[in-house]
Amino acid sequence: MRTFANWMIAMFMILYWIFRVVVAYMAANYSEFFVQPINLTIEIILLFVTVICIALVFKRKLIGGIIYFLSYFAYFGVDLFKSVMPIFQGEEAQITNIMGAFTSLIAIILAFVVLMDLVVDKGRKPKDKKTDWFYTNKDYDRQFDDRADRNNYKTL
Secondary structure: OHHHHHHHHHHHHHHHHHHHHHHHHHHHHOOOOOOOOOOOOHHHHHHHHHHHHHHHHHHOOOHHHHHHHHHHHHHHHHHHHHHHHHHOOOOOOHHHEEEEEEHHHHHHHHHHOOOOOHHHHHHOOOOOOHHHHHHHOOOHHOOOOOOOOOOOOOOO
């Protein structure tokens, strides 16, 4: 976690996870909520997988982002497809379908952003501002004379 954007992406992951916990809790209690899970059992399993992925993303492991993206794309992609297809077929849209499609779209976009953040971050070298000015600058390299004694004598 080197930049503010890394922290914000991780916080959005946590906030979306909390939202999905509320959705699962409301569905388990048979309460009315504007979003319903596709399958409550798979939703609960996905919540536990997401916790593991969040820990891996905090450690900046690429495998966490890949698992997060694939699991969210497999679960929410199907829901998004099923929610949007009736609109394209000319049927009337319902508010629950629209809200489900919206939250599924947010989940897929969030998972894609997390994956791209980890992929782009893999190639970056961490910067140490305290010492980089000295070690990366060739002006401060020691210049040896050809006549200099290069032996490292040790005194007792």
